[in-house]
Amino acid sequence: MLQEFEALFEQVEFLLIAGIVLVLAYLALEHKEIVYAAFFFGFMASFVAGFFLLLEAPFIAGMQIAVYTGGISALIIFAVLLLPRAQDSSLEEFATGRKRRVSLMISGLVVALSATLALVFPWAESFDEEIVVDLAQDLGALAQWLWVDNGIYVQMIALIMITALIGAIALLKMDKAEQMISLRGESGIGAEVESGESDPEPEPGAESEPEETSVVEESEEADG
Amino acid sequence: MVPLSWYLVFAFMLIGLGAYGMMVKRNLIRILIGAEIMGNGVNIALVAFSLYSPVFTFTGQGLIILVISVAAAHTALALVLMLMYNRRYDTVDLGTPIEEEVV
Numbered sequence: 001m002l003q004e005f006e007a008l009f010e011q012v013e014f015l016l017i018a019g020i021v022l023v024l025a026y027l028a029l030e031h032k033e034i035v036y037a038a039f040f041f042g043f044m045a046s047f048v049a050g051f052f053l054l055l056e057a058p059f060i061a062g063m064q065i066a067v068y069t070g071g072i073s074a075l076i077i078f079a080v081l082l083l084p085r086a087q088d089s090s091l092e093e094f095a096t097g098r099k100r101r102v103s104l105m106i107s108g109l110v111v112a113l114s115a116t117l118a119l120v121f122p123w124a125e126s127f128d129e130e131i132v133v134d135l136a137q138d139l140g141a142l143a144q145w146l147w148v149d150n151g152i153y154v155q156m157i158a159l160i161m162i163t164a165l166i167g168a169i170a171l172l173k174m175d176k177a178e179q180m181i182s183l184r185g186e187s188g189i190g191a192e193v194e195s196g197e198s199d200p201e202p203e204p205g206a207e208s209e210p211e212e213t214s215v216v217e218e219s220e221e222a223d224g
Numbered sequence: 225m226v227p228l229s230w231y232l233v234f235a236f237m238l239i240g241l242g243a244y245g246m247m248v249k250r251n252l253i254r255i256l257i258g259a260e261i262m263g264n265g266v267n268i269a270l271v272a273f274s275l276y277s278p279v280f281t282f283t284g285q286g287l288i289i290l291v292i293s294v295a296a297a298h299t300a301l302a303l304v305l306m307l308m309y310n311r312r313y314d315t316v317d318l319g320t321p322i323e324e325e326v327v
Contacts, residue, residue, distance in 0.1 A: 045260075
């Protein structure tokens with residue numbers, strides 16, 4: 001009797017969290033104000049952690065809250081704040097009705113086919129709770145699996161992450177350096193040197209690229 | 225006990241919702257949110273498979289730890305690319321600069 005009640009309670013819990021997650025995911029995609037959309041995504045990530053608790057993976061649930069809610073949604077909110085045009089929801093362009101219907105149809109078809117497969121295929125619908133639950137929640141065993149048995153993969157992931165982050169920083173710096181060079185060419189030191197000697201009007205048909213490259217070369221020599 | 229098929233159906237619904245967002249939206253931030261929603265759906269399916277497999281191993285949980293770490297890195301990279309796009313085209317809507325060039 002108690003086990004039946006527990007099973008029923010777990011199913012109700014699942015349906016409740018699933019409904020909340022779906023509504024929050026929809027709001028994260030469709031809410032007009034993009035800042036609110038980012039907040040809704042953060043809330044959705046927190047509720048997804050509830051599924052990991054139901055699936056006997058408390059460490060993953062903690063990690064989900066720390067990384068998705070605390071890290072990724074905060075990053076998205078920072079990006080919204082850094083991009084002034086993104087904050088103005090009146091500037092956002094929305095897809096046409098036809099494209100919306102086609103996308104809805106494609107994604108609906110994919111979901112329907114996958115869900116049919118999930119329901120029809122004879123998956124194992126249960127597991128031995130007495131054995132598996134204790135094993136699944138054993139953090140020491142998880143750490144051993146991750147760091148001792150598969151440590152090389154963790155190191156590979158760490159390398160990928162470092163490469164991605166260094167690449168991101170390098171991209172930003174490169175973009176900034178390009179902007180600095182163009183500024184110097186227009187009104188900086190390089191422009192003064194050029195205009196001091198002679199400031200001829202560029203010919204209508206002439207391209208401005210050779211001048212820019214000479215300014216770049218001059219600035220590089222000066223830096224060197 | 226919740227059957228495995230329930231988790232899978234829900235995971236596929238999240239993946240479909242994220243895919244819909246990625247197809248329909250033109251705003252880069254919303255496209256990124258769609259990709260993250262899809263990633264969450266995949267994570268749920270992986271952990272569910274791991275728990276309901278005939279012989280329990282930590283493959284699913286370990287994989288999720290790695291996937292979540294990589295998701296954080298790729299989000300940072302995506303945001304940098306977004307900033308660069310905004311600097312170059314002064315918008316975060318995909319497709320706008322191409323249309324302007326054509327006109």
